[in-house]
Amino acid sequence: MIEKLPDSGLLLSIESSCDDSSLALTDIDSKKLILHKKISQEIEHSHYGGVVPELASRLHAVALPKLLESTLSYMKDITAVAVTTGPGLSVTLNEGVMMAKTVAKLQNIPAIGVHHLKGHIYSLFIEKDTKFPMLSIVISGGHTMVVKVKNINSMEILATTMDDSVGESFDKVAKMMGLGYPGGPIIEALASKGDASRFPMPVPLRNSPLIAFSLSGLKNAVRLTIEKLGGKEQLTEQDMHDIAASFQKAVIEHLIQKIKKIVANEKEIKDVSIVGGAGANLAIREAFENLCNQYGKRLHTVKLEYCSDNAAMIGRCAIDMLKYPTEDIFNLKVTPSKKLSSGMKL
Numbered sequence: 382m383i384e385k386l387p388d389s390g391l392l393l394s395i396e397s398s399c400d401d402s403s404l405a406l407t408d409i410d411s412k413k414l415i416l417h418k419k420i421s422q423e424i425e426h427s428h429y430g431g432v433v434p435e436l437a438s439r440l441h442a443v444a445l446p447k448l449l450e451s452t453l454s455y456m457k458d459i460t461a462v463a464v465t466t467g468p469g470l471s472v473t474l475n476e477g478v479m480m481a482k483t484v485a486k487l488q489n490i491p492a493i494g495v496h497h498l499k500g501h502i503y504s505l506f507i508e509k510d511t512k513f514p515m516l517s518i519v520i521s522g523g524h525t526m527v528v529k530v531k532n533i534n535s536m537e538i539l540a541t542t543m544d545d546s547v548g549e550s551f552d553k554v555a556k557m558m559g560l561g562y563p564g565g566p567i568i569e570a571l572a573s574k575g576d577a578s579r580f581p582m583p584v585p586l587r588n589s590p591l592i593a594f595s596l597s598g599l600k601n602a603v604r605l606t607i608e609k610l611g612g613k614e615q616l617t618e619q620d621m622h623d624i625a626a627s628f629q630k631a632v633i634e635h636l637i638q639k640i641k642k643i644v645a646n647e648k649e650i651k652d653v654s655i656v657g658g659a660g661a662n663l664a665i666r667e668a669f670e671n672l673c674n675q676y677g678k679r680l681h682t683v684k685l686e687y688c689s690d691n692a693a694m695i696g697r698c699a700i701d702m703l704k705y706p707t708e709d710i711f712n713l714k715v716t717p718s719k720k721l722s723s724g725m726k727l
């Protein structure tokens with residue numbers, strides 16, 4: 382039984398919650414990222430228009446040991462292991478957790494479990510100090526939420542999606558047009574040359590007082606638009622540009638309309654961040670930059686390489702967990718999905 386948590390040496394972090402296998406080494410004392418490796422499975426899944434869990438799991442089983450080899454020369458300096466335990470796909474999370482347990486056992490060092498969304502929130506701090514309190518807008522493939530972050534152990538969900546996530550809706554729209562996976566970057570690129578006023582889309586929950594997100598209705602509106610044009614086979618390039626632009630505009634209007642209310646309410650919080658895969662979208666960033674300027678807040682965005690899933694963010698988060706440990710720090714139980722709703726703590 383390991384009782385003492387390390388305050389020096391290197392931390393090995395592992396991320397395998399979805400379709401990215403990633404490992405990182407971070408210096409515990411200085412928080413400096415020493416090594417960061419990632420193998421993405423986008424090409425393999427793009428044939429299916431989305432992530433196939435069993436295939437993802439098999440690819441992790443090959444990629445993770447390969448990545449671990451690049452850390453072997455550092456092994457004697459590794460004093461702790463951190464691994465994503467959820468939310469994510471259970472079969473892929475298990476691959477990472479098994480590796481974490483094995484390394485911890487062989488090296489006789491502690492292994493700690495990290496919440497994937499806390500990891501995304503910490504992606505902002507991979508190369509800088511934490512800045513709390515902060516409102517974190519998490520827009521990924523699995524989640525869409527606004528979190529009020531006071532510190533590593535105090536993160537409250539203020540709003541969440543009632544159905545699809547932002548990233549997921551981009552993926553589905555791309556799939557409907559017969560394009561690849563992940564859909565986010567494809568739709569963003571198409572939208573940049575499209576006419577966003579050609580296909581007026583319904584802005585979700587526009588007339589509702591609810592501070593929540595919903596993207597499935599919008600996705601259906603896109604489906605109907607494609608059907609009206611004769612199906613995906615009949616779409617011209619211009620149609621695709623205009624559909625992508627009209628869809629993206631509605632997503633942004635929806636996000637801004639709801640998050641504006643939160644930003645206005647949280648007067649004492651001056652810092653706002655956008656994290657997660659869809660946080661790479663430049664049109665979304667620009668819209669939030671304007672919103673923050675309007676309300677006298679500072680917007681923080683994540684380096685593009687750290688927006689999508691990666692182990693560096695898991696390592697950075699784990700270092701604060703080591704510094705401010707809670708009772709369940711050694712819990713490595715895989716928790717694939719939990720209904721996360723407004724008012725809950727992360």
Ligand code: KG4
Binds near residue numbers: 399660663689
């Ligand atoms: O954070 P992430 O790597 O994985 C999850 O934790 O889910 O996010 C992946 C998601 C995918 O749905 C992808 O389509 C979306 O992020 N994404 C984008 C963009 N780049 C990635 N969505 C919109 N615009 C983008 N530029």
Ligand code: ZN
Binds near residue numbers: 657689690
């Ligand atoms: Zn993620």
